Amino acid sequence: MTLPVDAGITLALLAVTFLLLFATRLPPTVIFLGALTAAITLGLAPVTDLLKGFSNPGVLTVGVLFMVAEGMYSTGAITLIADRVVGLPATLTAAQVSVLGPVALGSSFLNNTPLVAMMIPVVRDIARSTQLAASRLYLPLSYASILGGASTLIGTSTNLIIAGLIIDAIAAMGAEAPPMERASIFFPTPVGLVAAAVGLIFLVLAGPRLLPGRKKEEGEEAVRRLYGAEFFIAADSYLRGKTLEASGLAHAEGFRLASVRRSGRPAPAVEPGLTLREGDVLTFSTDTDGLPALWATIGLVPLNTLSPQDTERHRHRLVEGVVSPQNSYLGRTIGDLPAPREPYEVKIVALSRNGTPPAEPLREVRIEAGDNVVLEVNDPFFFQNRNEQEYLILKRLRGYRIKMESSGGLVVAAPVYFGYVPAMTKAWLDRLVPYIGMDMSPTFPGSCPVSFIFVQNMPDPSLFEPALRSFTDAVAMSNLAVRECMIAPDCERGVKPPVTERPDQMEREYALGRDLIAMRPEAKNEF
Template identity: 35%
Template sequence: MSLDAWIAVGVVLTIFPLMAFSRLGPDIILLGAVIGLMTLGVIDPQQALGGFSNSGLFTVAFMYVLVASIRETGGIDLIIRYVLRRPGSERGALVRLLLPVAALSAFVNNTPVVATYIPAVMSWSRRLRLSPQRLLMPLSFASILGGTITLFGTSTNLVVHGLLLERYPALGMGLLDLAWVGVPVAILGLVYLIVLGPRLLPAHEGVANAFANPREFTIEMEVDPAGVLVDRSVEEAGLRHLQALFLVEIERAGNVVSVVGPGEKLKGGDRLVFAGTSDAAVELQQIRGLIPSQDDTPSLEKAFKERRLVEAVVSSQCQFIGQRIRDGHFRTLYGAAVLAICRGGERVKGNLGQVRLQSADVLLLEARPPFIERHRQSRDFLLISELNGAARPVHEKAPLAWGILLGAVLLAALGVISLLNAAMLGAALALLSGCCSVGAAKRGLDTQVLLTIAASFGVGAALQSSGAAEVIGGGLLTLVAGNPLLLLIGTYVVVALLTELVTNNAAAVIVFPVVMSAAESLGVSPMPYVVAVMFAASASFLTPIGYQTNLMVYGPGGYKVSDFLRLGCGLNVLTGAIALVLIPLVWPF
């Protein structure tokens, strides 16, 4: 191999472990790789920036706007309201949950679908007296299975299709072409989840039970009307820097002061709510002017319009990962106070201020009402939902938003216009009709995914232009003895393993040129390998980090990694076997 090829291979071998084990985002790692490759002369500026002009990338971006219009109008809530009623059994509940989710995910990005369903499923499971652990992981897996049915189903399908059009313009696929394999994979995968899910998954209460009793993680005191603390600020009263407690809110005359600042003046009769453990109550009892609260109803169980109790799932990109809550000034940055932390289905005990945050931790937060909308699209949190909040009312424009999406799908499916044009037209109509505001559209764009996709093209171009893809492809042919079917199986297995450790888009885009070079050397059609990359990149069932929706349910469900292996291993084998049997039949070598 040439020096450029060795450099390209070295960069790729560095990228994968970095994405799997470092806290850096995949977009940062891949952009850094592209900058390095361009600086070393392996790729030119046009190749480095080529991903930003790819049709697949823009189709993904416009689809985000269409999905934002569904979310903003309450379109998914509309489906939930009519579907999640009262089933007769646990497997009946799974049928009611999984079938609509898989169908929705075929045309709507599955991340907002799962984000909308999680709080509804948590509430639904309590009413049905079912463990949410039996429902949340199948919810994520069903959304992944549904995404394999159409080109719109996942961003990876659109991106790989964009790569296909660049390399082979005459081999473009129709919107529903994947359904020949995707529908059988989805149906048999859902049957697997419905039949074996209740047997293979544990049944614990998880987050719902951990946050159920506010008395376990809060202490309430009152300001003595005749005491020395009246008219003193929180800072002056010595309540700002307690060792094992922190002041969360003040209940005063039927109202509440949430996220209390150090300058807040105390009044006689104020009811102070502290986050901490009962063991730390001794510290409060030693402060003159504070007396035990006489109210039997915990303040957190009362409804105040000035505050919200919110559950937030920490993402792997949160800037506070590895930091203590107190040291990181969490409350200052987010305007929210941490009341409790749930990890692995159990509430974290001890001094909250000394807890170091981890990815997928579930935080119970006390915040002001604007917090939810302000941070709903923050990369620091995978999911934000109001605790025991009422379902958001269905907006009158929800049917219009669904009509625009279905119209775009129909136009693309019938071949009237291209996928890109259909997504672009749908996004424009969503904005013009008021189904989605410009601000909501901007918030709906997942810039990390878009940058990851664009940068992946630069790395893929380096493998292609340097000749590394051709050499590696030749090595693959030697391993599979020039057998097209063995190459197909090898392609699927490699991409499926990589997507469990790194992002599915990066795995697909970087492996794509290598596999195409191998197929060209064999003199066979590239189509079976293109489709295998699409399906393998979606086969993220083994680990919580393999796919965004897995990480979203990991914390609220109180799962362990072994739970994903127990249910996901069989699903991976089943879906892989079905795909590898059907792909050569639909797209012959």
């Protein structure tokens, strides 16, 4: 029997795809999209079949969950939880134990995908702060979520599918069905818990030997441009009262703490046990690889402001540039600024001269043409500096954004599922877990009011109101200030008009958010 031409070409395409995955450093997305393009061009299958995966609800759900995870990281909620649960482990084994255990436990009741997606930036931050090999944490993180998810019925979709098949078999066969009973939420726990424990022990013991560590690239020790960066500890700083060791600033990768200045006091020695206080000025020596992580650290604020910024910091960007010969600040010290009526809203985060950080504090440095600077800017800056009269922009420093440390309020929206209580509870837990710490305290700095919007397809808004009120009362026990519980009835996807096409409901929801902001006038974040 001869192999059809199309089948032979398909096998060859698959072989090339796997070869590129194993033997090259091309991003997997590029390889897979290239294989898909080749399959479409060669007509190996109908285009609708080749593109069907992009319309799969599971794929779309995963994509949306990654955006949700990024939002959780940007708000700082995930970082605050990680500080409490994980901390800053000193060894790889301690990091694996502190990360894998909570992830396995959480995945028993939460969806694996958003949990792993939210933990990826946490693992990255831990690796950079402790100089541990992230490559030995990422894969165990995924396996731990899989092992933990198999321990309960709702921990993984495959268990739910099996439970559904059991229910269908019992209903179809009736009295003739073999001896079986409906699977409860903890039905797989006796086997799954043992398997998870064995798997986690294997990951901790064998993972460091089987997974690659950090490798220094050729030329990594080459001379790099180093910047001097200054940050201060504000009165409400998350780092106030923490030691350098606990805050991750003592032995971090990518930057070095050069000095700590205290107004009116002798400069304390930079030691891991030094406790940070309000008003402390921290001077770092860093390059453009380590600076973004430092800039995005919760509790650190750039010291030097060239001109006031009225926009929220989580909307700002970080750019590297060179001071232009036409810059209006030439010859002036940074301490003399901000200047009145300047068109730019800029903070100078770091400065480098001739490839090295200045020896004196940045406030005493006179700005010269050719100085390399890293600036914190808002979006209008790029239009105002479009002719690069003030700064020649080299590049935007990407990969990090300022985490939103305060909020006018939190609105949690959750659908109401009927006939399956565990699914309804799981939906609530999936939405609430980023905002509640392990000790049942809210992870937001300060008091944050929260309101709920429950969406149901039944037209009677009072149908499930007692149960929903009981749930919000239970949430209030975690110290979240529950303000309102709103029910959006008669919303059935694809059958009835969506909420966005119902002006009365949209106005109620907008008023709910507006009232939350009014309760905290000091919060500047807009609804």
